[in-house]
Amino acid sequence: MDNIIRVYDRNMKKLAYLQNAYNIGYDLTLNELWYASFTMPADDPKNQYCQPFNFVEIYDGKKRVELFRIMPSELTRNTRGEIAYQCEHVLATLLDDVMFKYHQIGNIGVGTTTVLRYILDRQTDARWQLGVCEFDRRFEYKWENENLLAALFSVPQP
Numbered sequence: 001m002d003n004i005i006r007v008y009d010r011n012m013k014k015l016a017y018l019q020n021a022y023n024i025g026y027d028l029t030l031n032e033l034w035y036a037s038f039t040m041p042a043d044d045p046k047n048q049y050c051q052p053f054n055f056v057e058i059y060d061g062k063k064r065v066e067l068f069r070i071m072p073s074e075l076t077r078n079t080r081g082e083i084a085y086q087c088e089h090v091l092a093t094l095l096d097d098v099m100f101k102y103h104q105i106g107n108i109g110v111g112t113t114t115v116l117r118y119i120l121d122r123q124t125d126a127r128w129q130l131g132v133c134e135f136d137r138r139f140e141y142k143w144e145n146e147n148l149l150a151a152l153f154s155v156p157q158p
Contacts, residue, residue, distance in 0.1 A: 005038060007046070008055040015049040018056075023084070026058060026065055033149075034089035036068045042081045050085055069093065090127075094149035097124050103151075106140035112155065115141055119151045 005018040018040065026036040036058055040047055050056075052072030058065040068087035105118050113133045120128055139158040143151050 004059050006057040006059075007049045008057070010053055010055070012055065015054070016046045018044075018046055018050075020044050020046070024058060024060075026060075026068075028066075031153075033092055034066060034068070036065070036087040036089075037085060038087075039082050039084045042083050047083055050083075055090065056085075056087055066090075091149060093125075093127050094123070094152065095147050097122055097148045099143050099146050099148065099151060102142070102144045103146075104140065104142045106138065108138060111136040111138060115139075115155055116152070119148055119155075122148060 005021045005024065007015045007018060009015055018038070021038045021040055023037070023039040025038070026034065028034045036056070038056075038058070040050065050070055052070055055067055055069050057067050067090045069090055069092065071086050071088055099119070099122050103118075106115050112135055113130065116130050116133060120126075120130055137158070141151075141154065143154070146154075
C-alpha cells in the first residue's frame, strides 16, 4: 500500500482506494494553504469517484500526508490517456464561508479561544471545531467581508 490515495465523498464516506494513481506530489509550505496533485489513467473506472470537492487522503508510503479536496477548475485530461487532478488542503473549506459585514471581537476579558470560536461558529457546514488553544491573548480583532480562513490566519499575527 505505498503511495495510496483514499477518496471520500463530501460527507467523508469512503468511496475508493486509488491504487493506480501516480505522479503524486504535494507542496506543504509553512503558514500557507497546502496543495497536492496526482494523475490517473483515463480508462480507470475509479475516476468516477474523483469528482470536484470530493476529499482525498494522501499517503507517502505508510505516512499520512494530509487530507485534500479535489478542485474543479484544475482537472486536466491529455492525449496520453491520463487525467491529472489538482487538490487543495481541506483548510480551504474555510474559504467557502464569508463573515459578511463588519465584525469586531476581543480586547479586555475576551481571549484567543473565544475569538477562534467566534470565527468557527460562522461556518455554514460545521466541519471544523476548536481543540486546545495553547495561548491566550487579549487582542481586539476586526474583519469586514472576510473569509473564515483569512480571519483565522489573522488571529496569531498581533
